[in-house]
Amino acid sequence: MTHDDFEYLRFEYDGDVLVVTIDKPDDPLNKVDGRMHHELTHLFPCLQAERDARSILLAGTDAAFTAGGDFGWFPEFQKPGYAADLRLDGKSLIWDLLDVHLPLVCAVTGHAMGLGASIALLCDVVVMSETARLGDPHVRVGIVAGDGGTIAWPLALGPVLAKRFLLTGDAIGAGEAARLGLITEATPDAASCRAAGLEWARRLAAGAPLAVQYTKQAVNSWIKQTMGPAFDLSTALEMLTFTSADHAEALAALVEKREPRFTGT
Numbered sequence: 001m002t003h004d005d006f007e008y009l010r011f012e013y014d015g016d017v018l019v020v021t022i023d024k025p026d027d028p029l030n031k032v033d034g035r036m037h038h039e040l041t042h043l044f045p046c047l048q049a050e051r052d053a054r055s056i057l058l059a060g061t062d063a064a065f066t067a068g069g070d071f072g073w074f075p076e077f078q079k080p081g082y083a084a085d086l087r088l089d090g091k092s093l094i095w096d097l098l099d100v101h102l103p104l105v106c107a108v109t110g111h112a113m114g115l116g117a118s119i120a121l122l123c124d125v126v127v128m129s130e131t132a133r134l135g136d137p138h139v140r141v142g143i144v145a146g147d148g149g150t151i152a153w154p155l156a157l158g159p160v161l162a163k164r165f166l167l168t169g170d171a172i173g174a175g176e177a178a179r180l181g182l183i184t185e186a187t188p189d190a191a192s193c194r195a196a197g198l199e200w201a202r203r204l205a206a207g208a209p210l211a212v213q214y215t216k217q218a219v220n221s222w223i224k225q226t227m228g229p230a231f232d233l234s235t236a237l238e239m240l241t242f243t244s245a246d247h248a249e250a251l252a253a254l255v256e257k258r259e260p261r262f263t264g265t
Helices: 034-048 074-078 082-098 115-121 149-157 159-166 174-180 190-205 209-241 245-256
Strands: 009-014 017-022 055-059 064-066 104-108 111-113 125-129 133-135 185-187
Touching: 017 034, 017 190, 034 082, 034 115, 055 190, 064 104, 064 115, 074 082, 082 209, 104 115, 104 190, 111 115, 115 125, 115 133, 115 149, 125 174, 125 190, 149 159, 149 209, 174 185, 185 190
Parallel strands: 017 055, 055 104, 064 111, 104 125, 111 133, 125 185
Antiparallel strands: 009 017
16 A cells, blocks of 8 residues: 555655654544554555655544544454454554564554554654553453553563553553653643654654664564564454453443443353
């Protein structure tokens, strides 16, 4: 795909920085549906082919970077073969993200949940607005955090702190995220977050390209070696829980505006 083929992603150059903005015009929360997942899957191969920029800034709108999966999309997962294909796309998305040669700066201008949080946390520099929240609430809808959450959070925080957030689905603000080392920098609001992200991207673009890119490649090689088996296991278990009674109960509870009653089936 070329820049013009994306519906929910905008591309613009700011000197040596390629700015990619996630913006789903009909959804201020930039929730992930089939089309959004397709575009995010193809984004990182597109960035691997980038030769004009020297760094990349990935940002969202003021309301959301991406607030996770669109619950209206989830029934599609029951179609034969759909979840299996999505699992392959999900693995490609994360691996291709880690293989982007240029430094990736993420400006979490608005809420980043689920897949949005995983993408943000696997970037090279993460700047976050105090008006945003970061979290992985998969367990709250009865499914496993299979799109990178079980990798990104333990890598940043260690297993104990990661489980504190992954097993509860609790979100975290920018100040605490910076204190724990989950992100690089906290900023007061979305505008300052985007500005700080652009400043970081320009700083990295001004560095020695081969040194910066090869250092990133070496670090990400370690990340990929660490995450391989755990990522495959988590995605397989996520697909399994999509067919569980607990997941169906969670979706019904959301529609009926009540607390879910989970049974472990």
